[in-house]
Structure formats: C-alpha cells, structure tokens
Amino acid sequence: MSLASWHDGPARDAITGYVARVTEEGGADHVPPAERIAVFDNDGTLWCEKPAYLQALFVLARLREQAQEDRALGERPVVRALLHGDLAGAAAADKDEMMKVLLDTHAGLTTDEFTAAALRWLEGFRHPRFGTPFSGLVYAPMLELMELLRAHGFRVFIVTGGGVDFVRAVGSQLYGVEPDDVVGTALRTHFDRRDGRVMLVRSTDLAGSPNEGPPKVESIHAHLGRRPIVAVGNSAGDREMLEYAHTGQHPSLCLVLDHDDEEREYAYGGEAVTNPDAEPILETAAGFGWTVISMRRDWSRVFP
Amino acid sequence: MSLASWHDGPARDAITGYVARVTEEGGADHVPPAERIAVFDNDGTLWCEKPAYLQALFVLARLREQAQEDRALGERPVVRALLHGDLAGAAAADKDEMMKVLLDTHAGLTTDEFTAAALRWLEGFRHPRFGTPFSGLVYAPMLELMELLRAHGFRVFIVTGGGVDFVRAVGSQLYGVEPDDVVGTALRTHFDRRDGRVMLVRSTDLAGSPNEGPPKVESIHAHLGRRPIVAVGNSAGDREMLEYAHTGQHPSLCLVLDHDDEEREYAYGGEAVTNPDAEPILETAAGFGWTVISMRRDWSRVFP
Numbered sequence: 001m002s003l004a005s006w007h008d009g010p011a012r013d014a015i016t017g018y019v020a021r022v023t024e025e026g027g028a029d030h031v032p033p034a035e036r037i038a039v040f041d042n043d044g045t046l047w048c049e050k051p052a053y054l055q056a057l058f059v060l061a062r063l064r065e066q067a068q069e070d071r072a073l074g075e076r077p078v079v080r081a082l083l084h085g086d087l088a089g090a091a092a093a094d095k096d097e098m099m100k101v102l103l104d105t106h107a108g109l110t111t112d113e114f115t116a117a118a119l120r121w122l123e124g125f126r127h128p129r130f131g132t133p134f135s136g137l138v139y140a141p142m143l144e145l146m147e148l149l150r151a152h153g154f155r156v157f158i159v160t161g162g163g164v165d166f167v168r169a170v171g172s173q174l175y176g177v178e179p180d181d182v183v184g185t186a187l188r189t190h191f192d193r194r195d196g197r198v199m200l201v202r203s204t205d206l207a208g209s210p211n212e213g214p215p216k217v218e219s220i221h222a223h224l225g226r227r228p229i230v231a232v233g234n235s236a237g238d239r240e241m242l243e244y245a246h247t248g249q250h251p252s253l254c255l256v257l258d259h260d261d262e263e264r265e266y267a268y269g270g271e272a273v274t275n276p277d278a279e280p281i282l283e284t285a286a287g288f289g290w291t292v293i294s295m296r297r298d299w300s301r302v303f304p
Numbered sequence: 305m306s307l308a309s310w311h312d313g314p315a316r317d318a319i320t321g322y323v324a325r326v327t328e329e330g331g332a333d334h335v336p337p338a339e340r341i342a343v344f345d346n347d348g349t350l351w352c353e354k355p356a357y358l359q360a361l362f363v364l365a366r367l368r369e370q371a372q373e374d375r376a377l378g379e380r381p382v383v384r385a386l387l388h389g390d391l392a393g394a395a396a397a398d399k400d401e402m403m404k405v406l407l408d409t410h411a412g413l414t415t416d417e418f419t420a421a422a423l424r425w426l427e428g429f430r431h432p433r434f435g436t437p438f439s440g441l442v443y444a445p446m447l448e449l450m451e452l453l454r455a456h457g458f459r460v461f462i463v464t465g466g467g468v469d470f471v472r473a474v475g476s477q478l479y480g481v482e483p484d485d486v487v488g489t490a491l492r493t494h495f496d497r498r499d500g501r502v503m504l505v506r507s508t509d510l511a512g513s514p515n516e517g518p519p520k521v522e523s524i525h526a527h528l529g530r531r532p533i534v535a536v537g538n539s540a541g542d543r544e545m546l547e548y549a550h551t552g553q554h555p556s557l558c559l560v561l562d563h564d565d566e567e568r569e570y571a572y573g574g575e576a577v578t579n580p581d582a583e584p585i586l587e588t589a590a591g592f593g594w595t596v597i598s599m600r601r602d603w604s605r606v607f608p
Contacts, residue, residue, distance in 0.1 A: 179529030191518035214495035225483030
C-alpha cells in the first residue's frame with residue numbers, strides 16, 4: 001500500500017498529495033468514492049512494450065506456424081516481411097493485407113480457446129534481453145500505485161490499445177484487475193451453439209475502432225459510463241484519455257511515464273509506436289501541466 | 305440480506321440452495337469468487353415494464369416537444385401514430401423512419417446532457433396506475449436477491465435491452481449497480497472538445513445491435529469477459545443469456561420471472577414485447593428446467 005519503489009520527489013509528492021486531497025472527508029476537493037475512477041494504459045505504462053508488443057510476438061508466433069502449414073501463405077510478400085520482423089515493410093507492401101493476415105491468425109477460435117492459446121504462449125515466453133517470463137515485465141511501482149488507489153476507494157481500470165481478450169487473460173494475475181475492468185481493442189464475436197453449449201466465436205472484424213486516441217475516450221464512456229479522475233499513460237495514444245480526466249469537474253491526476261532508463265529498461269521518451277507523427281506526449285504533458293514520471297529518477301526499482 | 309419478501313417455496317429454495325452450494329468452502333460445486341458473476345435483465349425483471357417501457361415514454365415526451373416546435377415533423381404519419389401511442393401503426397407505416405425519429409429525439413446531446421435530461425424527466429414521472437415515482441416500480445424481492453448474491457461474493461451486472469445511458473442514470477440509486485456494471489443498447493458517441501473540455505456527443509447510430517437475444521451474450525463477453533453463473537430474465541430476449549449461464553462449466557442458477565399477478569402488478573406471462581413471435585420464455589424455461597418465479601405465489605410484496 002505504500003509507494004515503496006518510489007523515490008521521494010515531485011512525482012511521488014503529486015500522487016500522495018492528490019490522493020489525500022480528494023479523499024479528505026469534508027475537504028473542498030473531496031470526491032465521492034463512486035466517482036473515484038482511475039484508468040491505466042497497459043503497453044509501456046503497466047508493462048514493458050520493448051522490443052515489441054507482447055501481443056505482436058504472440059500473433060507472429062501463430063503466423064509462423066500457419067506459414068509452415070501453408071507454404072503459399074508463407075511466400076506472400078506481406079507475410080515474409082512480417083516473419084522477418086519488418087512490420088514497416090509489410091505495411092508498405094499492403095497495409096490492408098497485413099491487417100487481414102494478422103487478424104486471421106486466431107479467427108474462428110472460441111473466446112475460451114483464444115484465452116487458452118494466449119496463456120499457453122505466454123507461459124513459454126522469455127524476454128529476449130531480461131530473460132524473465134511475462135510476469136517479470138510488469139512495473140512494480142505501478143502495482144503499488146494501483147494498490148494505493150484501491151486502498152483509497154478508487155476503482156482501477158485498464159484501457160489498452162491492445163486486444164482486450166489478450167490483456168484480460170492475464171489482468172487478474174498480473175494486476176488484480178478482473179476481466180470486466182479491462183477495456184481494449186476488440187474483435188466482434190458471434191453467438192453459436194456447439195454440442196448444446198453456448199459459445200462465442202471470434203470473427204476477423206474489429207468491433208469499433210482500434211482503442212487509441214479519441215476512441216479511448218469513447219470506449220471509456222461505453223464501458224465505464226463515467227469520466228475518470230486519474231489517468232496514466234505513456235504515449236500519444238493516451239493523450240485524449242488524459243485530457244478527458246483533466247477537463248472533468250473534479251480535480252484530476254494525470255501521469256505520463258517517461259521511458260528514460262536505458263540501463264534498467266529502455267530510453268525512448270514519449271515516442272509513440274503506433275502513431276509516430278503525433279505530438280510527443282511529453283510535450284503535451286508539459287503544455288497541460290501533467291505530472292511526468294521519470295523511470296530513471298522516480299523509481300528505486302522497475303520490475304518486481 | 306435475507307429474502308424477506310419471498311414466500312417459502314420452490315423458487316426461494318432454489319436460490320438459497322444454489323448460493324449455499326457454490327459458496328461452500330471445499331464443496332464439490334464451489335465457485336471461486338472472481339467467477340461469481342450474476343446478470344439481470346432490467347425491464348420486466350428488475351422493474352415494471354407496463355403499460356410501456358419507461359424509456360419509450362421518455363423518448364415520446366421529447367418527441368411531443370419537438371413536434372410542437374416543428375409542425376411539419378408533427379404532421380408526418382409516423383410521428384402522429386407515435387404520439388397517439390400507436391407504435392404498431394408507426395412501425396407498419398415506415399419502420400426505418402420510426403427508428404430514425406425515435407433516435408433523433410436526443411441526437412447531438414453530450415452524454416452529460418442526456419443523463420441530466422433523463423433524470424429531469426424521471427423526476428416528474430408518475431406511474432399511470434400506481435401513482436408512484438419511478439423508484440417505486442422496482443421489485444423489492446429482486447433487490448433482496450441482489451443483496452443476497454453480493455453478500456456471497458457475487459458481482460451483479462445489469463444486461464438490458466434498454467438504452468445503456470438511460471439505465472445507468474438510475475442504476476446506482478435504484479439497484480446499487482454502478483454505471484460500469486450496466487450493459488445495454490448503445491448509441492455511438494463522438495469525441496469532441498468544447499471550450500477546451502473533452503465531451504462525448506451522442507450520435508443517432510447504434511453501436512452494434514440492439515441488446516436482445518444473441519447480442520446479449522456477445523455484449524456480456526465484450527463488457528464482462530466472463531460467462532455468468534447466475535442469469536435472471538423474463539422474456540424471449542433473455543433466452544440466450546440464460547442458456548449462456550446454463551451451459552458453462554459451473555453449476556448455474558437460471559431464473560425466469562412470470563408476471564402472473566394482475567392484482568398487484570400485471571399478468572402477461574412470458575410474453576415478449578419486442579419479439580412476439582419467439583418461443584415464450586416460460587416454455588423455454590420448462591424445457592431447460594430453469595426456475596420460474598411466480599410473482600403471485602413467490603413474492604409476499606412486489607414494490608418497496
């Protein structure tokens with residue numbers, strides 16, 4: 001419940017000061033418990049997103065299997081580029097085909113089968129640099145922040161650009177966030193009965209937009225129905241979600257994680273993987289006066 | 305926490321027996337707390353849906369205002385039929401136009417403005433037969449059932465065919481169900497900035513399908529990410545949701561409310577307002593062996 005992995009400093013002060021302010025009974029800035037909603041981005045905010053999104057590695061592993069079973073598939077230029085890790089090349093060759101190939105990797109699975117496949121792959125994963133399993137890629141200080149918020153009556157949600165079913169498969173184990181408190185990019189599923197049992201089958205169509213940027217705000221409303229007062233992110237895809245919390249009627253806490261720690265993790269600042277042309281989030285944060293967390297200076301340890 | 309408004313009988317026994325069974329530590333049918341998910345339909349299950357859906361009356365009240373401001377609108381055959389309460393006539397004249405007219409009633413409002421408009425209208429509402437405000441239309445025994453479930457580690461969700469933002473406006477006050485635990489029919493909203501504040505503006509496009517039948521199961525997965533083990537409904541639109549709970553890996557409790565109490569409420573059995581040609585839910589319940597709640601015989605009181 002304490003912020004044991006946080007050094008004394010402005011980020012830690014901003015957090016503890018804010019929590020004290022909005023939870024003080026009778027205080028001018030008191031926020032009722034039901035409105036204490038906190039939203040966290042996932043990739044690069046709660047866990048390490050380098051050298052690549054975990055989910056991208058999972059999807060490519062399946063594509064590799066499919067290409068071995070189906071040689072014609074493996075010879076398509078887009079697929080060859082993908083399997084060489086050249087996402088930019090694949091996108092340049094044919095972005096629509098690339099998306100279709102990636103979405104097809106787990107088409108037709110039931111939602112239960114998908115979760116099982118994700119967990120099976122995750123169990124075998126080791127980080128190429130750190131050698132740790134996926135559970136070792138979580139930021140310990142962020143777990144402490146989530147605990148601190150919960151201990152003060154907040155409800156904590158994950159709002160990820162990643163696939164909602166992928167993050168849900170591990171959200172409870174990693175973060176104590178149950179599946180219904182994860183919002184993310186989703187595929188449509190279709191109702192079916194198999195041997196008398198109701199199943200949901202994954203399609204290859206996105207349900208709505210990829211959950212980045214303005215759609216994060218729309219999906220927060222669709223799922224939560226309330227405006228958050230705490231928002232935590234690390235890239236341009238989180239800007240609108242942070243602004244949403246920032247411009248509500250209650251005092252807000254907007255935190256941006258700066259990856260500036262080459263030694264213990266990576267140094268890539270506010271660079272947005274999925275949206276390289278957007279205003280870097282660290283500039284946006286400076287403009288709005290949001291609190292920047294320096295991984296290097298503010299955290300006494302990074303991983304659990 | 306006790307089922308004080310429930311008579312001794314098979315429905316009450318089914319509920320208390322089930323809850324004891326799945327919560328008994330070390331028991332063969334024990335279900336871990338995280339998987340204790342209960343879903344309740346709203347109209348006709350948690351509150352009275354006669355003589356008309358509350359939300360339909362709200363929408364028609366707004367249409368009446370609009371028709372007074374815009375005489376050409378008021379003279380359109382579809383609108384005239386609607387304002388005479390003749391929904392069947394309006395649908396027969398032009399169903400697409402009818403839907404568009406109804407969805408247009410609150411187009412362009414921000415989500416906050418819509419919630420305020422719904423609450424304002426609800427405050428003035430009195431039931432034409434009972435004379436009670438909307439808070440008097442809730443079924444007291446269902447509130448007790450929700451409390452009993454929560455006291456045993458269940459999380460309770462509303463899965464309604466009604467508009468999600470309409471039900472969210474009152475869910476906390478009426479049922480103790482927070483906005484993020486309400487799933488329903490939704491319109492798309494659009495991100496906007498007004499005077500520097502982030503807002504969401506309601507469109508007239510449905511986000512996905514109306515939340516009845518198979519889409520209820522799809523939306524449960526989209527929002528909850530888990531299969532429920534308790535499902536409660538009262539019409540054919542709840543069938544698939546009940547089947548979803550029924551065919552999971554855990555023992556389930558499926559409850560169907562039979563409106564058979566003309567004296568204290570209404571007697572219309574398992575008739576489905578929105579889907580009159582479907583198999584009546586009471587027949588479906590008999591086929592699956594689901595527990596039917598007789599309002600007349602099982603409840604010692606209906607309203608709070």
